[in-house]
Amino acid sequence: MIPNDLQEWNIELVQELISKGVFESDQFDFKEKLPASQDENSKRRLRKTIAAFANSGGGFLVFGVSDNKNASDKDRLIGLESSFDLPEQFGGHASFCQPSIEWKFKNPPIRVSDEKVIHVIHIVSTWRGPHAVEFQQGLVFPKRTNKGNEEMSYVEVRSAFHESEFKRAKLALLISELDFMEQTAARLINNVPDPLPEIDGTLHWAWATRYNTTLVDQTLGDTFSFFSDNLDLWNILCLVRDSAKHSNVACEAFSQIVYLAMDNKQKLNEGHYKIVKECAENVVKNAGKAKELLRGLLV
Numbered sequence: 001m002i003p004n005d006l007q008e009w010n011i012e013l014v015q016e017l018i019s020k021g022v023f024e025s026d027q028f029d030f031k032e033k034l035p036a037s038q039d040e041n042s043k044r045r046l047r048k049t050i051a052a053f054a055n056s057g058g059g060f061l062v063f064g065v066s067d068n069k070n071a072s073d074k075d076r077l078i079g080l081e082s083s084f085d086l087p088e089q090f091g092g093h094a095s096f097c098q099p100s101i102e103w104k105f106k107n108p109p110i111r112v113s114d115e116k117v118i119h120v121i122h123i124v125s126t127w128r129g130p131h132a133v134e135f136q137q138g139l140v141f142p143k144r145t146n147k148g149n150e151e152m153s154y155v156e157v158r159s160a161f162h163e164s165e166f167k168r169a170k171l172a173l174l175i176s177e178l179d180f181m182e183q184t185a186a187r188l189i190n191n192v193p194d195p196l197p198e199i200d201g202t203l204h205w206a207w208a209t210r211y212n213t214t215l216v217d218q219t220l221g222d223t224f225s226f227f228s229d230n231l232d233l234w235n236i237l238c239l240v241r242d243s244a245k246h247s248n249v250a251c252e253a254f255s256q257i258v259y260l261a262m263d264n265k266q267k268l269n270e271g272h273y274k275i276v277k278e279c280a281e282n283v284v285k286n287a288g289k290a291k292e293l294l295r296g297l298l299v
Contacts, residue, residue: 030065052142053123064118079116130160185280211244247279
């Protein structure tokens with residue numbers, strides 16, 4: 001019932017949740033408004049909720065809905081002034097968490113009337129966790145459950161740090177492998193002449209070149225749950241892998257005939273090296289994009 005996509009939130013869904021008497025869950029939380037600037041307790045509760053969602057796979061904050069259990073369905077749907085820039089004010093609360101939280105907002109917001117809107121904020125789960133908030137001169141690591149916000153145990157916090165560091169290390173290795181693949185592809189692009197001269201099975205280094213995609217395959221398999229929130233990165237890594245494997249298959253097939261005496265050898269050479277260069281160009285283009293996105297995750 002609760003959508004995974006921020007843009008799938010609409011007035012009909014909000015009204016349906018209200019009509020069912022729902023106030024919060026492990027996936028979302030209704031908020032009437034942002035805390036007043038002097039209300040330190042409310043600000044701490046909001047920041048705790050933000051961190052809890054980030055530590056628990058993400059979630060949504062829906063501003064403009066009252067959590068007054070005695071109010072009617074109509075009175076709960078209060079909205080916020082359309083002139084109020086909630087995302088700008090919200091950012092300070094997310095950045096107050098340690099480390100700061102990644103979030104997105106629905107734009108445009110959900111319109112309730114000509115003057116009122118509902119803002120939906122998506123708290124994103126990232127590799128930078130676990131996230132903590134200050135509490136009584138210390139730090140607490142909250143998590144989100146169907147009961148609301150709860151504190152993570154020592155074992156859960158330790159496990160979260162271990163998992164985060166393991167994934168970050170794997171991402172660093174993946175960047176290194178993409179660097180090597182990009183260098184290999186650039187060598188093919190720069191050193192296979194165009195047009196191809198009259199040759200007879202030369203350029204041995206080119207047809208013997210193979211890309212190692214083992215780590216790319218393993219990383220995609222191990223971290224799909226994370227990349228599902230970053231489908232652009234997932235798709236780009238798949239393009240890198242597919243181009244590399246296409247080149248590997250072509251080179252393996254060519255190695256079976258490269259030393260055979262054939263009348264159409266020059267034509268076969270030209271066709272093969274065209275495939276290899278096209279694959280190499282795709283590897284360079286997409287590996288560069290993938291590395292940029294991966295480095296952004298490690299910040």
